[in-house]
Amino acid sequence: MTARGDSLADCGGNGDERRLRSSAVGCTLVRVIATLFATGLLAAAAAPEVFRYGRFEQAFTAAQDYADPLKDVKVEVEFSGPEKSRARLLAFWDGGRTWRVRFSPEREGPWSFRVLTPGFTPPEGSFRAQVYRGPNELLRRGAPRVSADGRHFVYADGTPWFWLADTAWNGALMSTDVEWRDYLADRAAKRFTAVQFVMTQWRAGLSDELGETAFARDGGRLSINPAFFRRMDRKLEAVAEQGLVSAPVMLWALTSPAGESPGEALPEEQAAMLASYIAARYDAFPAMWLLGGDGDYRAEKAERWKKIGRAVFPEGRSRRPVTLHPRGMHDPWPLLKDEPWLDFLMFQTGHGSDEKKWRWHATQGLAAAWRMEPPRPVIDGEPNYEGHVSYAGEIIGDDLVRRAVYYSLLLAPTAGVTYGAHGIWFWARKPEVPLNHPRSGVAQPWRECLNYPGGTQMRVMRDIFDSIPWWRLRPDRSLLGDNPVDAGFTNYIAAARSDGDEVALIYLPRNESVRLNLTGVGKPARAIWIDPRSGRRTPASKVGGAVELKTPGARDWLLLLDWR
Secondary structure, three states: OOHHHHHHHHHOOOOOHHHHHHOHHHHHHHHHHHHHHHHOHHHHHHOOEEEOOOOEEEEEEEOOOOOOHHHHOOOEEEEEEHHHEEEEEEOEEOOOOEEEEEEOOOOOEEEEEEEOOOOEEOOEEEEEEEOOOOOOHHHHHOOOEEOOOOOOEEOOOOOEEOEEEEEOOOHHHHOOHHHHHHHHHHHHHOOOOEEEEEOOOEOOEOOOOOOOOOEEEEOOEEEEOHHHHHHHHHHHHHHHHOOOEEEEEEEEOOOOOOOOOHHHHOOHHHHHHHHHHHHHHHOOOOEOEEEEEEEOOOOOHHHHHHHHHHHHOOOOOOOOOEEEEEOOOOOOHHHOOOOOOOOOEEEOOOOOOOHHHHHHHHHOOHHHHOOOOOOOOEEEOOOOOEOOEOOOOOEOOHHHHHHHHHHHHHOOOOOEEEEOEHHHHHOOOOOEOOOOOOOOOOEOOHHHHOOOHHHHHHHHHHHHHHOOOHHHEEEOHHHEOOOOOOOOOOOOOEEEEEOOOOEEEEEEOOOOEEEEEEOOOOOOEEEEEEOOOOOOEEEEEEEOEEEEEEOOOOOOEEEEEEOO
8 A cells, every 4th residue: 555545544543553653643634634625624725815905916927938028918817706796907027927917806705817818827716805804994995996976085985085195206216125114104103195106217216226227118119127116016015004005106207308207208109008017017006096297298298198098097997096197387187187097186286485376276276177077086296395495496394385285175175185395205315406306405314304394284184184074075265255365375265165064164374364254154153273283273252144253373274164
């Protein structure tokens, strides 16, 4: 009898005592395996388990080499799950003959996949998605998407999600793994919910910290560097582990003479190929896609971005929300508003401090575009950066940061806002002027910038908005009486009210008083002054009708009107 047969006989009790003792460990193992088979547990263990809203990954091996993996083959994988769920995704090339697919299941239970492209193994497989019970909100509730009314974002389970992004354009590119984890932990503690960063080399970061670049053009041919993206994998994983959403720029679209920024330097077809690769590799992460960065998407240039968007995000394919990050004080959306891949509108109100900037912010840009149909969330993706030199030549402090932030939150339906600090976006390790940004001023080391007053006050802002139904706020200047605006536009008041007259929030940038017109509301409101620097609240009185209230002191204030 074979050795395996002897072991099975011994476990059955037919051998002598010495043989039983010598095979005791083997018998125990066989009995355990037999029990697992009998109960079905071993079969279940063969299928990997991932969390619902988490990320499943499968590697495939090609039967042949491909001279140009980006152009010569598209590897499609179909996923099937509970309640007839279906998703068809592209796998991405990861070097040699290896392709990988990543998928985020949104239903608990068994899932299967099959490769639709011949010549790749394994051709099929399965896994199980289980419910996550831990503290990470993205795993508990699911990655954010646009709400049913098109005005804000919600988790997959429908809970409102507030966009509060920090700007670290060079962060994922230039940081060490330890630095990146430290940075993310700080931002999560300050109640940020997302991080904006650049996915490839660009005008302020010509390579990553190790000297690697995302892509190259050899003889006009686009080639991808998998080693670069494997390092970037760890950066996006770290973002998700902190419960934050990645908001990566796929194609930075303002370049230096060196032509390193792909959104402007690459031909349309190659730009779409690069962005498609990034989407295939990272769409299973909690993400908000910024297809272009700092681009001019207006007039005849809109056609290029329409074509790129349609190629990267074709109709019918599962994906995360998408927008474009435009140049300062640009409004590209009238020509792009009907694009099916466009999910939300982003603006760059920019780094100004003069009358021209504030007037544009208050009357154009997001203040006007939110009324376009179909409705979409509106985000100021680049307001004043703290510590940056303004267009007028002054260093931007927390007062100008607050004004830009509260204007952006109250002059369009509230969905969220982005913050930026000069040393963080560039990832400065010493005081220096950022590469190819000579007029931006000296950036201080990024660790020092973590505790800039304006950045710390973003947590105060989050706490204020979380105390009210912020997702129901709409701009409403009918709440205001006659409040003349001065020649410098320094005292323009922003006001928003929730539908149903529950609350209103009013921002006063530099006003000694405010005249209110509450005659249209049938009951008095509790008026509460809020210090946007500290969050401290000072009850004023119950107010109704036409009334004038004096601010508690100099500088900017918030006035909360509460009818609840």
